[in-house]
Amino acid sequence: MAMRTPGTPVSKMDRTQAVTPVSKIDRTQAVTPGGSSRSREEKIVVTVRLRPLNKKELVAKDQVAWECVDDHTIVAKPQAQDRSHHQSSFTFDKVFGPESFTENVYEDGVKNVALSALMGINATIFAYGQTSSGKTYTMRGVTEKAVNDIYNHIIKTPERDFTIKISGLEIYNENVRDLLNSESGRALKLLDDPEKGTVVEKLVEETANNDQHLRHLISICEAQRQVGETALNDTSSRSHQIIRLTIQSTHRENSDCVRSYMASLNFVDLAGSERASQSQADGTRLREGCHINLSLMTLTTVIRKLSVGKRSGHIPYRDSKLTRILQHSLGGNARTAIICTLSPALTHVEQSRNTLYFANRAKEVTNNAHVNMVVSDKQLVKHLQKEVARLEAERRTPDPSREKDFKIQQMEMEMEELRRQRDDAQTQLEELRQKLQGEEQQKGLNPFESPDPPVRKCLSYSVAVTPSSENKSLNRNERARKTTLRQSMIRQSSTAPFTLMHEIRKLEHLQEQLGEEATKALEVLQKEVACHRLGNQDAAQTIAKLQAEIREMRTVKPSAMLKDVLDNGDVIAPNKSVSANLKEEITRLHSQGSTIANLEEQLESVQKSIDKLVMSLPSNINAGDETPKAKNHHHQSKKKKLLPLTPSSISNRQNFLKSPCSPLSASRQVLDCDAENKAPQENNSSATRGATTPQGSEKETPQKGEESGDVSSRESTPGYRRSSSVNMKKMQQMFQNAAEENVRSIRAYVTELKERVAKLQYQKQLLVCQVLELEANEGAGYSVENEENTIVEDEEQSQVAWHITFIEERQQIIELWHVCHVSIIHRTQFYLLFKGDQADQIYMEVELRRLTWLEQHLAEVGNATPARTCDESAVVSLSSSIRALRREREFLARRINSRLTPEEREELYMKWDVPLEGKQRKLQFVNKLWTDPYDSRHVQESAEIVAKLVGFCESGNISKEMFELNFAVPSDKRQWNIVDNISNLLHL
Numbered sequence: 006m007a008m009r010t011p012g013t014p015v016s017k018m019d020r021t022q023a024v025t026p027v028s029k030i031d032r033t034q035a036v037t038p039g040g041s042s043r044s045r046e047e048k049i050v051v052t053v054r055l056r057p058l059n060k061k062e063l064v065a066k067d068q069v070a071w072e073c074v075d076d077h078t079i080v081a082k083p084q085a086q087d088r089s090h091h092q093s094s095f096t097f098d099k100v101f102g103p104e105s106f107t108e109n110v111y112e113d114g115v116k117n118v119a120l121s122a123l124m125g126i127n128a129t130i131f132a133y134g135q136t137s138s139g140k141t142y143t144m145r146g147v148t149e150k151a152v153n154d155i156y157n158h159i160i161k162t163p164e165r166d167f168t169i170k171i172s173g174l175e176i177y178n179e180n181v182r183d184l185l186n187s188e189s190g191r192a193l194k195l196l197d198d199p200e201k202g203t204v205v206e207k208l209v210e211e212t213a214n215n216d217q218h219l220r221h222l223i224s225i226c227e228a229q230r231q232v233g234e235t236a237l238n239d240t241s242s243r244s245h246q247i248i249r250l251t252i253q254s255t256h257r258e259n260s261d262c263v264r265s266y267m268a269s270l271n272f273v274d275l276a277g278s279e280r281a282s283q284s285q286a287d288g289t290r291l292r293e294g295c296h297i298n299l300s301l302m303t304l305t306t307v308i309r310k311l312s313v314g315k316r317s318g319h320i321p322y323r324d325s326k327l328t329r330i331l332q333h334s335l336g337g338n339a340r341t342a343i344i345c346t347l348s349p350a351l352t353h354v355e356q357s358r359n360t361l362y363f364a365n366r367a368k369e370v371t372n373n374a375h376v377n378m379v380v381s382d383k384q385l386v387k388h389l390q391k392e393v394a395r396l397e398a399e400r401r402t403p404d405p406s407r408e409k410d411f412k413i414q415q416m417e418m419e420m421e422e423l424r425r426q427r428d429d430a431q432t433q434l435e436e437l438r439q440k441l442q443g444e445e446q447q448k449g450l451n452p453f454e455s456p457d458p459p460v461r462k463c464l465s466y467s468v469a470v471t472p473s474s475e476n477k478s479l480n481r482n483e484r485a486r487k488t489t490l491r492q493s494m495i496r497q498s499s500t501a502p503f504t505l506m507h508e509i510r511k512l513e514h515l516q517e518q519l520g521e522e523a524t525k526a527l528e529v530l531q532k533e534v535a536c537h538r539l540g541n542q543d544a545a546q547t548i549a550k551l552q553a554e555i556r557e558m559r560t561v562k563p564s565a566m567l568k569d570v571l572d573n574g575d576v577i578a579p580n581k582s583v584s585a586n587l588k589e590e591i592t593r594l595h596s597q598g599s600t601i602a603n604l605e606e607q608l609e610s611v612q613k614s615i616d617k618l619v620m621s622l623p624s625n626i627n628a629g630d631e632t633p634k635a636k637n638h639h640h641q642s643k644k645k646k647l648l649p650l651t652p653s654s655i656s657n658r659q660n661f662l663k664s665p666c667s668p669l670s671a672s673r674q675v676l677d678c679d680a681e682n683k684a685p686q687e688n689n690s691s692a693t694r695g696a697t698t699p700q701g702s703e704k705e706t707p708q709k710g711e712e713s714g715d716v717s718s719r720e721s722t723p724g725y726r727r728s729s730s731v732n733m734k735k736m737q738q739m740f741q742n743a744a745e746e747n748v749r750s751i752r753a754y755v756t757e758l759k760e761r762v763a764k765l766q767y768q769k770q771l772l773v774c775q776v777l778e779l780e781a782n783e784g785a786g787y788s789v790e791n792e793e794n795t796i797v798e799d800e801e802q803s804q805v806a807w808h809i810t811f812i813e814e815r816q817q818i819i820e821l822w823h824v825c826h827v828s829i830i831h832r833t834q835f836y837l838l839f840k841g842d843q844a845d846q847i848y849m850e851v852e853l854r855r856l857t858w859l860e861q862h863l864a865e866v867g868n869a870t871p872a873r874t875c876d877e878s879a880v881v882s883l884s885s886s887i888r889a890l891r892r893e894r895e896f897l898a899r900r901i902n903s904r905l906t907p908e909e910r911e912e913l914y915m916k917w918d919v920p921l922e923g924k925q926r927k928l929q930f931v932n933k934l935w936t937d938p939y940d941s942r943h944v945q946e947s948a949e950i951v952a953k954l955v956g957f958c959e960s961g962n963i964s965k966e967m968f969e970l971n972f973a974v975p976s977d978k979r980q981w982n983i984v985d986n987i988s989n990l991l992h993l
């Protein structure tokens with residue numbers, strides 16, 4: 006749509022496009038197909054103003070020949086003697102009658118076009134008409150009002166800086182004269198500029214300081230204009246006058262923005278066409294009249310040619326200086342409004358008709374205005390100078406702020422403090438232990454023996470797992486559960502000493518692995534940061550200290566005894582009794598009580614140090630705009646890529662059981678609970694991921710380091726420095742990004758190590774409990790030596806008792822699954838795998854414990870939205886568990902068609918009361934599974950259906966190992982494709 010209603014208020018104007026108000030007269034053209042959104046075609050706005058009869062005409066009793074019948078139409082009054090067949094009615098954008106004010110002409114006719122210049126769009130306002138028709142009268146008023154509006158706009162737009170310049174020229178007898186420099190008296194040349202088009206050479210351009218100044222300059226132009234008396238007009242303009250305002254505006258606050266709007270606004274008061282007979286011109290006036298008519302004729306030709314289309318051949322702009330100077334305004338890059346002025350007198354009716362014909366053609370001319378953005382040389386130079394200075398400074402001093410050094414110093418101090426605190430804690434612990442030992446010895450008791458072993462065990466467990474649980478009232482099942490737990494422990498203690506020893510070995514081996522991996526992580530960190538600092542000694546020292554911390558962790562390795570045992574192939578010394586071995590184990594476990602805690606503490610300390618280091622990276626210091634979500638995503642994706650993991654660590658990670666009782670995990674409530682109920686992906690996908698990611702990660706990290714190293718080495722060469730400061734900046738930025746990413750990855754990795762240490766803690770505590778059970782049994786007379794006899798004697802009785810306990814425990818577990826919204830795939834596997842075998846005791850116990858903890862945790866957290874911690878571990882809530890379970894049910898529903906035949910489906914739908922024709926019946930059906938924990942038949946059938954849907958059959962495609970307290974990789978992943986996911990589901 007092209008603009009038609011010229012009076013749109015400035016506030017409603019589109020600041021970047023030529024505005025297109027609605028018009029009553031639809032003579033517009035469509036926007037150029039494929040044209041820029043900032044450029045559009047628009048027809049010249051044409052208005053007609055009919056002045057009142059002047060004194061001379063009134064005296065001569067001239068008649069009024071024209072009438073404005075409405076806002077758009079002017080008609081010739083029928084004259085009795087007029088027998089010609091001229092067009093008598095003309096329609097324009099606006100027609101103003103003799104009573105109209107110049108203000109109306111401005112507001113409704115040209116304002117919109119004039120103010121486009123404030124938005125970077127060139128604009129031109131013409132007055133065209135016969136001599137004495139009122140052109141000058143109208144243009145003066147229009148110019149005055151436009152100046153008012155321009156300055157009002159400037160006042161209302163404080164965010165932009167405006168510069169207004171003015172030049173004035175007249176074309177008199179086909180010579181161009183400077184109205185602001187009239188003393189020179191010489192004619193100015195027109196030059197062709199490839200960018201600007203025709204320019205007037207040496208035309209003076211003054212900058213207006215304010216509106217008054219501008220008005221003053223305009224008045225100078227008008228005063229300098231050639232005026233002469235003719236028969237028709239005492240003050241007839243004998244030249245074409247062009248007053249040009251150049252308006253430039255720049256956004257104040259955005260100092261980096263070097264582009265600004267720039268447009269010119271032309272006020273063109275043409276000389277009037279005249280007939281020599283009427284103007285009675287002779288001599289000078291006649292010569293003037295000839296030139297005037299000649300240039301107006303060229304203008305008319307240009308308009309006529311343009312009105313029939315720009316491709317209608319040659320447009321004779323160059324035939325007159327007027328059309329040459331105004332070329333852009335005639336069919337070019339400008340919005341143009343023409344005010345055609347008419348005398349109403351019948352004596353001038355032919356002249357007026359010619360004016361209307363001209364106006365008629367002009368309204369068909371199409372312009373193509375666009376917003377002009379310019380880069381001021383001055384601004385550009387300023388901007389470039391600033392940039393060069395900044396880059397030079399950056400090149401000379403990579404870290405001018407010294408802020409990083411300061412932060413490193415701070416970090417070192419904090420590390421020192423942490424180390425001191427750790428040593429103090431260790432000393433205190435040692436003192437406490439010795440004191441305790443002394444007291445126990447005074448009482449004549451073994452320090453690790455308790456007069457009431459079961460109570461000792463319970464305390465040990467509850468303190469470690471849920472420090473606050475002592476004050477909480479027991480729930481409906483807790484009492485019974487504790488009883489059965491105690492029973493199962495006692496039973497287990499008589500059967501599992503070897504298993505326990507084995508578990509202890511594994512745990513300790515894993516602990517050693519953790520130390521190694523932490524060292525690797527720190528080595529990578531050191532490399533990254535060393536590169537980043539470009540040899541900064543302080544940073545290197547800091548990292549060396551961090552690494553020493555990790556080495557310290559490694560020194561707290563399994564004891565010499567463990568080493569012996571491991572060296573001997575993990576076999577218990579044959580000359581020692583099982584009881585003696587266990588006692589030693591107990592002692593060793595206790596003596597290592599602080600080992601894992603130390604590891605945790607030290608990892609915590611390393612984590613803090615790394616956090617500090619990451620924060621000290623320049624991009625982190627400045628970065629405040631990265632959203633947490635984006636950071637999280639970024640972090641996760643990079644973590645996958647960059648972690649320096651070994652295959653063994655990957656397999657370990659996949660099989661970790663998360664501990665709820667670690668001091669770390671308890672304080673931070675770290676629990677991978679979405680994983681608890683996470684719906685598995687389609688088959689194979691997870692296994693593939695697990696296999697490919699670590700390999701990629703092993704390759705990625707060193708590559709990054711090498712890249713960084715390359716950059717730093719190149720930067721240090723003089724040739725590189727000379728090459729380009731912009732390139733150097735880019736490369737520095739790239740390097741910083743890479744370093745930051747890797748350090749973040751390492752931080753995430755250390756966090757993960759911490760979690761794993763926490764899990765170790767949990768496992769170890771569990772083992773301590775069990776070893777204590779053994780010890781207690783021994784103390785009570787159940788010696789391990791006569792263990793076999795005892796078992797044989799009590800076998801039958803024990804089996805019956807266990808069976809009863811199993812039934813009870815399983816029911817408790819099923820109820821807790823339901824309450825905690827645990828994965829129904831997990832429920833199915835557990836339910837189908839553990840049928841009451843003696844060896845199932847430990848699994849039942851572990852499951853019961855973790856569910857008890859989970860139930861309590863959910864009760865504490867409630868429905869709170871799981872918050873994300875910085876290390877990305879999710880905190881489970883009831884709602885997150887329910888969501889995960891819902892996703893899992895959707896997953897299972899999707900498998901119904903592929904896993905069940907149509908007959909099976911139909912049978913099941915009927916059996917489970919799912920309408921056969923109902924919508925989403927698959928989901929409806931799955932939603933009914935595992936919903937009644939008290940109906941054993943329902944539970945059994947639910948388990949069977951889920952097993953079928955996931956392809957699990959109890960006879961061997963899943964290992965009990967995955968529910969066990971060990972970290973072994975399932976022996977055969979092919980047995981069940983989604984075993985990895987299920988392992989995750991089991992994470993605590």
Ligand SMILES: Nc1ncnc2c1ncn2[C@@H]1O[C@H](COP(=O)(O)OP(=O)(O)OP(=O)(O)O)[C@@H](O)[C@H]1O
Nearest residue numbers: 056135136137138139140141142238241242276277
């Ligand atoms: N709309 C109007 N209302 C009242 N008086 C008007 C109007 N238009 C013009 N006049 C008067 O008519 C006379 C001629 O006007 P003006 O000089 O503006 O004509 P012009 O078209 O510029 O003539 P020229 O081409 O000879 O310069 C002036 O005295 C002016 O005051």
